[in-house]
Amino acid sequence: MKFLVGIDAGGTNTVCGLLDGRGNLLHKIQEPTEAHLGYEQVIDKIARMVKSLLASEQIAPGQVLAVGIGNPGLVDPDRGLVRFAGNLGWRDVEVVKLLQNRLNIPVFADNDVRMYAFGEAIRGAGRGYDHVLAITLGTGIGAAMVNQGQMYYGSGFMAGEIGHIRMDGEQAPCACGMYGCLETVASATGIVRQVREAIANGKSSLLQSWFPGENLCKITAADVSKAYDAGDAVAVEVLQHTGKLLGKALSYAVSLFSPDVIVIGGGVARAGERLLHPAREELKRFVYKGYWARLTIRTATLLDDAGVIGSGLLARQRLEEASPAQLHQHHRNGNREEK
Amino acid sequence: MKFLVGIDAGGTNTVCGLLDGRGNLLHKIQEPTEAHLGYEQVIDKIARMVKSLLASEQIAPGQVLAVGIGNPGLVDPDRGLVRFAGNLGWRDVEVVKLLQNRLNIPVFADNDVRMYAFGEAIRGAGRGYDHVLAITLGTGIGAAMVNQGQMYYGSGFMAGEIGHIRMDGEQAPCACGMYGCLETVASATGIVRQVREAIANGKSSLLQSWFPGENLCKITAADVSKAYDAGDAVAVEVLQHTGKLLGKALSYAVSLFSPDVIVIGGGVARAGERLLHPAREELKRFVYKGYWARLTIRTATLLDDAGVIGSGLLARQRLEEASPAQLHQHHRNGNREEK
Numbered sequence A, B: 001m002k003f004l005v006g007i008d009a010g011g012t013n014t015v016c017g018l019l020d021g022r023g024n025l026l027h028k029i030q031e032p033t034e035a036h037l038g039y040e041q042v043i044d045k046i047a048r049m050v051k052s053l054l055a056s057e058q059i060a061p062g063q064v065l066a067v068g069i070g071n072p073g074l075v076d077p078d079r080g081l082v083r084f085a086g087n088l089g090w091r092d093v094e095v096v097k098l099l100q101n102r103l104n105i106p107v108f109a110d111n112d113v114r115m116y117a118f119g120e121a122i123r124g125a126g127r128g129y130d131h132v133l134a135i136t137l138g139t140g141i142g143a144a145m146v147n148q149g150q151m152y153y154g155s156g157f158m159a160g161e162i163g164h165i166r167m168d169g170e171q172a173p174c175a176c177g178m179y180g181c182l183e184t185v186a187s188a189t190g191i192v193r194q195v196r197e198a199i200a201n202g203k204s205s206l207l208q209s210w211f212p213g214e215n216l217c218k219i220t221a222a223d224v225s226k227a228y229d230a231g232d233a234v235a236v237e238v239l240q241h242t243g244k245l246l247g248k249a250l251s252y253a254v255s256l257f258s259p260d261v262i263v264i265g266g267g268v269a270r271a272g273e274r275l276l277h278p279a280r281e282e283l284k285r286f287v288y289k290g291y292w293a294r295l296t297i298r299t300a301t302l303l304d305d306a307g308v309i310g311s312g313l314l315a316r317q318r319l320e321e322a323s324p325a326q327l328h329q330h331h332r333n334g335n336r337e338e339k
Helices: A039-056 A095-103 A112-123 A188-200 A206-210 A213-218 A221-229 A233-257 A267-271 A273-286 A289-294 A303-321 A324-336 B039-056 B095-103 B112-123 B188-200 B206-210 B213-218 B221-229 B233-257 B267-271 B273-286 B289-294 B303-321 B324-336
Strands: A003-009 A013-020 A025-032 A064-071 A074-076 A081-085 A090-093 A107-111 A131-137 A141-147 A261-265 A296-299 B003-009 B013-020 B025-032 B064-071 B074-076 B081-085 B090-093 B107-111 B131-137 B141-147 B261-265 B296-299
Touching: A003 A039, A003 A112, A003 A303, A013 A039, A013 A303, A025 A039, A025 A303, A039 A064, A039 A095, A064 A095, A064 A112, A064 A303, A074 A107, A081 A095, A090 A095, A095 A107, A107 A112, A107 A303, A112 A131, A112 A141, A112 A261, A112 A303, A131 A233, A131 A267, A188 A206, A188 A213, A188 A221, A188 A233, A188 A267, A206 A221, A206 A233, A221 A233, A221 A267, A221 A273, A233 A261, A233 A273, A233 B233, A267 A273, A273 A296, B003 B039, B003 B112, B003 B303, B013 B039, B013 B303, B025 B039, B025 B303, B039 B064, B039 B095, B064 B095, B064 B112, B064 B303, B074 B107, B081 B095, B095 B107, B107 B112, B107 B303, B112 B131, B112 B141, B112 B261, B112 B303, B131 B233, B131 B267, B188 B206, B188 B213, B188 B221, B188 B233, B188 B267, B206 B221, B206 B233, B221 B233, B221 B267, B221 B273, B233 B261, B233 B273, B267 B273, B273 B296
Parallel strands: A003 A064, A064 A107, A131 A261, A261 A296, B003 B064, B064 B107, B131 B261, B261 B296
Antiparallel strands: A003 A013, A013 A025, A074 A081, A081 A090, A131 A141, B003 B013, B013 B025, B074 B081, B081 B090, B131 B141
8 A cells, every 4th residue: 555745844834744555644743943043943843743753643754655844934946945934934945856865755745835735635525626725824825726737837936916915995015015915814924914903093892891901912723703792893893894805806817817716725714604694795895706606615624634735736737747867866855855 | 741721710810820730820810700501501601611622732632731720709620620619609519520521630619819829829929838828809808828838728618707707896788698898999809999988978079080980889909909009098088997807807817827928819909018017017016926926927929829739739739638439439420411
C-alpha cells in the first residue's frame, strides 16, 4: 500500500498528516512552528515530524509516494520556492529542496490557501463539482479556483486575491498597502475592527459589558456571533454589513470565474447564516440570473484537515503529471545540497 | 501543406478566413449573415462561403485540418451547440453537426469573444505572454482568459462576464436584466447613453451642434472621441468616467485572474488613450502593487481579423487534443443527419 504525507505549515502551528493513496487522513500530529528559530530549524523540525509520523504508523519512507507542503505567503510551486512569507519571516526559501534532502521522498510545495482549496475541492464540500471556488475567511482572506481538478494559478501564481479587491465605500488601511480591501472587512480582524469602531463612535453594545474597559481589545469574531445571537444591534449591523460586502465581492468572482460551487471556510465561516444569509442575498442581487441558477454555496466540511489533505493530494497530482526526466531533476536538485 | 479555416459569424456579417497551419491569414471573404432567414439558411450560406474560399485558392477540402466557427451568445464547445444567441435568433442550434455535414471537415465551435481572445492571445497583442486577459468593448462587452494557450471556461462555459459586473453608483438598466453593469457604461452604447443623458440633463456639448435636433440619436462612440479632441467638456467627462469605471472593473479581474497582459479590443478601444489613460490610472489605484508591477496593458493588434484567426487556431488546438475515438464520434455525429 502507498501513502501520501500532507503538511500544513502555518505561522503558529505545523500539522503533518498521513493519508492513504486516495487522500483519506489516517493520522496527524501537530507542533508549534517556532518560526523565530529560522527556516533551517523549522524545516529540520518538519522533517523530524514526518519521520516520527511514519515511524509511529510503521511505514517505510519508500511507501510514501509524495509529500506536499502548504506554506503561507507567495509560493512558486514550479520552483519549489517560498518567495515571501511574512508570518514565517521567509524570503526565497527553497523549501522543496531542503525538505527533500532530509526525507528522500519527492516533495511539492504550494500556497496554503491553494492546498486548502484543493482539499475541499477534491474531498470536501466541493467534491462532485467541476468548478470550485474556495475562500477562507480567517485572520486574512484567501481564495483559489480549482477547475476539473486543476488548480488555477495565473501570472506569478498570484490568482485568487479576492481579499485584496477594494470595496467601494470602505476606507480602512490594509496590510497590503491599499485601503478598503475586502480583507479589512470580512476577515476576523475586519469584523472585530468594525465592532470596535462602532463602539468608539458612541454606539452601545453588549460586548462592552462582556469585555469591560481594556478587555475590549480581546473581542474575537466568535464573540461577535454570540452578541448577534443575544440580539446586539452592533453585532447584527456588523455581520450584516460584512455579509453583504462578501456577497458583492463574490459576485465579481462568480462573473469572472463562473464556479459551480463556492466553498466558504476559515474561522469566520463559523458565523454561519449570520454572515452567509446576507452574503447570499447580496450575491443574488449582484450576479446575472444564469449564474445564480447554477450556483451552490456551502461551508467547508474538512475544516482544519483541508490543508493537510489538499497538500497530500496536490503532491500526488504533481507527481503523476511530472515526466520521469522532471522527477529525476527534481530529485537531483533535492539531493545536491548533501554532496 | 495543411490549412485551417476560421469563421466569425456575427449578427450582421459573417467572415470566413483561410489560414495556413500556423495561423497566418491568407485570404478572407465577407457576406451579410442574413440571420432573419433562419439557422439552416445561414449555415448553408456559411458552407458555401467556405467552399468558394477554398475553391478560389485552389485548395481541396482534404487539405483543411479543421474549421473553427465563432458565434455570438452562449456556446457549448464540447457539444458543438449554440445554446442561445439573441442577435442570431438561435436556440440550441447544433452548429458543429450541421456545418460538418455540409463540409466533411472537422468543425469546432466556440463563443466569438473567446475566439477573438484566443486569436489575440496566440498571434496578436498577447503573443509571448503566458496569461492573457482579452476584453472587447463594442456594442456589448465580452472577455476571456487564456492561460498558457488554454482557454478558461468555467461552469457552463460562462466565465469572463466582466461586462455584467455591477458597478457601484451606476443605475442604467442592462440587457441582462440587472442594473448598472459595466456594459451599461463602457460599451459603445453606454458611452453614447451617457452623452445623451448629460445633454438631457441640461449640459451643453459640441455634439448638439454637430447633430442638431433629432440627429442627436445618430451619435456614435467615435463622435464622442472627436468631441473630446475638440475639448468638449461633456465628452471629456464621459470618457474619463468610462475609463475610470473600466479600470476599476479590470482591477477585480486582475486580482482574481492575475493576467500578465490585458488586451483591449473592440470598436470602443479606438478611443485609445482618451479612455485608456484614466483606466490605467484607476486600475493602478485599485490593485495590489505586486500585480501592477507585472502587468502590461495593450490594445488589440489583429483588429477585425482576431476572431477569424482565433477560430482557426482554437479549432486546430481542439483537433490536436481530441483522441481518435472522440474524432470518430465527432465526425459520426456530424454525418448522422445526412442518412
